[in-house]
Amino acid sequence: MNIKTEAKYSNTEIKIKDAAKSLFLNKGYSATTTRDIARESDINLAMLNYYFRSKRRLFEIIMFETLYEFLSKMVEVYNDDKTSLEKKLKLCSEKYIDMIIAEPLLPTFLLNELKNNPTSFLKMPTTKMIMKSNFVAQYQEGVKKGIYRKVDPIHFVTNILSVIVFPFMCSPIIMKIENLSKKDFNIMMTERKKLIPKWIIQMIKK
Amino acid sequence: MNIKTEAKYSNTEIKIKDAAKSLFLNKGYSATTTRDIARESDINLAMLNYYFRSKRRLFEIIMFETLYEFLSKMVEVYNDDKTSLEKKLKLCSEKYIDMIIAEPLLPTFLLNELKNNPTSFLKMPTTKMIMKSNFVAQYQEGVKKGIYRKVDPIHFVTNILSVIVFPFMCSPIIMKIENLSKKDFNIMMTERKKLIPKWIIQMIKK
DNA sequence: AAATGAATTAATCAAATGATTAATAAAAAA
DNA sequence: TTTTTTATTAATCATTTGATTAATTCATTT
Numbered sequence: 001m002n003i004k005t006e007a008k009y010s011n012t013e014i015k016i017k018d019a020a021k022s023l024f025l026n027k028g029y030s031a032t033t034t035r036d037i038a039r040e041s042d043i044n045l046a047m048l049n050y051y052f053r054s055k056r057r058l059f060e061i062i063m064f065e066t067l068y069e070f071l072s073k074m075v076e077v078y079n080d081d082k083t084s085l086e087k088k089l090k091l092c093s094e095k096y097i098d099m100i101i102a103e104p105l106l107p108t109f110l111l112n113e114l115k116n117n118p119t120s121f122l123k124m125p126t127t128k129m130i131m132k133s134n135f136v137a138q139y140q141e142g143v144k145k146g147i148y149r150k151v152d153p154i155h156f157v158t159n160i161l162s163v164i165v166f167p168f169m170c171s172p173i174i175m176k177i178e179n180l181s182k183k184d185f186n187i188m189m190t191e192r193k194k195l196i197p198k199w200i201i202q203m204i205k206k
Numbered sequence: 207m208n209i210k211t212e213a214k215y216s217n218t219e220i221k222i223k224d225a226a227k228s229l230f231l232n233k234g235y236s237a238t239t240t241r242d243i244a245r246e247s248d249i250n251l252a253m254l255n256y257y258f259r260s261k262r263r264l265f266e267i268i269m270f271e272t273l274y275e276f277l278s279k280m281v282e283v284y285n286d287d288k289t290s291l292e293k294k295l296k297l298c299s300e301k302y303i304d305m306i307i308a309e310p311l312l313p314t315f316l317l318n319e320l321k322n323n324p325t326s327f328l329k330m331p332t333t334k335m336i337m338k339s340n341f342v343a344q345y346q347e348g349v350k351k352g353i354y355r356k357v358d359p360i361h362f363v364t365n366i367l368s369v370i371v372f373p374f375m376c377s378p379i380i381m382k383i384e385n386l387s388k389k390d391f392n393i394m395m396t397e398r399k400k401l402i403p404k405w406i407i408q409m410i411k412k
Numbered sequence: 413a414a415a416t417g418a419a420t421t422a423a424t425c426a427a428a429t430g431a432t433t434a435a436t437a438a439a440a441a442a
Numbered sequence: 443t444t445t446t447t448t449a450t451t452a453a454t455c456a457t458t459t460g461a462t463t464a465a466t467t468c469a470t471t472t
Contacts, residue, residue: 010449027322030236034430044451049431056430112318114378116233128383154384154394155401162372167364169375172320177334178360188360195361199409218419240460250421255461262460 013051015041021062025105029059029113063113063120070106071126073099078133085138089160089197092135096164097193101186107165130157139204148204159203163196219257221247227268231311235265235319269319269326276312277332279305284339291344295366295403298341302370303399307392313371336363345410354410365409369402 019041023032034055038045052058077092100107114120130136131153139156142148167174167189175185225247229238240261244251258264283298306313320326336342337359345362348354373380373395381391 012449028234028236028318030234033428035428045430046432046452047450050449054430108318108321111375111379112234112314115314127379131383151401152394152397154380155398158373158376158380159369159405161376162368163365166368166372166375169317169372170364170367173317173333174360174364177337188358191358192361195357199365202408202411203405205408216419239458241458251460252422252462253420256419260460 010051012041012043012047015043016048016051016058017062020058021066024059024062025103025109028109060120063117064123066106067110067114067120067124068126070110071124075126075129075133078130078135081134085135085142086197086201088135088138089200092160093164093196094193097189100165100168101189104168104171108169111169142204147206149206151204156204160196160200163192163199167192216257218247218249218253221249222254222257222264223268226264227272230265230268231309231315234315266326269323270329272312273316273326273330274332276316277330281332281335281339284336284341287340291341291348292403292407294341294344295406298366299370299402300399303395306371306374307395310374310377314375317375348410353412355412357410362410366402366406369398369405373398 016037020032020037023036023040027036034048035045037048037055037058048055048058052061074096077088077095080088083091136153136157139148139153143150171185174180174188175182178184178188180188222243226238226243229242229246233242240254241251243254243261243264254261254264258267280302283294283301286294289297342359342363345354345359349356377391380386380394381388384390384394386394
């Protein structure tokens with residue numbers, strides 16, 4: 001966010017949004033109260049309604065921004081026509097894992113709240129772009145050339161995201177059965193940055 | 207549940223638990239009110255506290271039972287020492303996908319509520335059993351024999367569960383970008399029953 | 413049939429929660 | 443400086459929500 005756009009927003013407005021985002025991500029929409037948000041952002045309760053009208057509207061703004069930011073980051077790698085499919089695999093594996101390590105609550109939050117509110121998702125133009133990306137095209141070319149096994153591209157994309165994202169959503173379970181600290185867990189996820197591209201290639205290569 | 211154990215529980219008790227489970231799975235703990243549960247199960251509000259003392263306790267009972275049932279089903283396949291690793295892969299892929307198609311809200315619900323409450327998970331003996339199962343042992347034997355690539359078994363197990371479970375958690379997204387109905391989506395998941403074992407084998411085979 | 417205990421109901425409580433209001437302080441414009 | 447607009451505060455409202463109570467019905471035992 002540059003200085004110009006930042007100037008548009010008051011300090012309290014930003015404080016409220018930051019606190020609200022943190023709380024929504026940690027506890028979800030329903031478990032977060034407006035008083036939680038007021039306390040956490042150290043502002044008067046009435047300020048929330050003054051700037052955002054209602055808890056629901058505040059949530060929807062945060063949801064939209066978070067989703068938009070997330071999807072933008074997701075798509076970035078996919079459309080670089082200079083890199084090979086294998087390079088893209090490496091890049092996105094690294095990038096997504098770094099992204100989720102930095103904000104581990106994001107995937108669960110997004111999937112969770114999207115489940116109850118699939119409408120807000122309609123407005124995102126980024127969504128369908130993944131399937132029309134250079135990345136998918138490269139896979140399909142590989143299939144034509146006979147290098148890669150043929151399978152519906154949606155499976156291909158789903159599998160990649162599955163092995164990247166899902167382990168984070170299971171982190172409490174994995175940490176428990178393997179006796180890992182948060183730090184250990186992140187090391188394990190970092191290991192996967194290199195492993196995942198190999199696994200995916202093995203999955204598709206003839 | 208057989209007749210004997212069933213007789214222990216009154217009709218209303220079961221009605222409350224069924225309605226509560228359905229609501230908790232759909233809306234989560236916080237978004238579900240005791241009055242929702244009373245309405246849905248068609249009982250008097252006071253009955254909830256009469257049989258379960260509090261909303262929290264009702265939730266914990268449901269959570270425990272649901273988790274126990276889920277984990278039990280999960281582990282069943284893993285310890286059959288008559289079947290090969292590849293057979294087990296097929297079996298669990300089919301079984302888990304059928305299980306989740308029958309109750310698609312389960313994974314999100316469990317992972318979600320476990321995030322906030324990792325303690326209840328400690329009591330489950332089933333949890334750590336997966337890593338000590340015959341299934342994992344067979345993989346490690348394969349590694350020794352030089353048939354399979356060596357990787358920490360936790361990655362092996364994580365990958366399998368990832369490609370099975372994660373797509374269900376993304377169902378709203380997948381359905382949106384692919385323009386699928388619920389039925390279409392389930393067909394796609396059913397396709398994966400056969401594909402997943404192949405993918406996993408390709409991932410590990412030298 | 414009478415007595416006892418369990419199940420059920422309607423009414424109510426106290427606390428929590430989203431939201432508003434009226435008064436005040438701070439900042440910007442005149 | 444004065445006026446006007448914007449931001450902030452404490453107090454309050456109306457609902458909602460989890461839980462309880464006292465009265466009543468139903469089932470079981472004696």
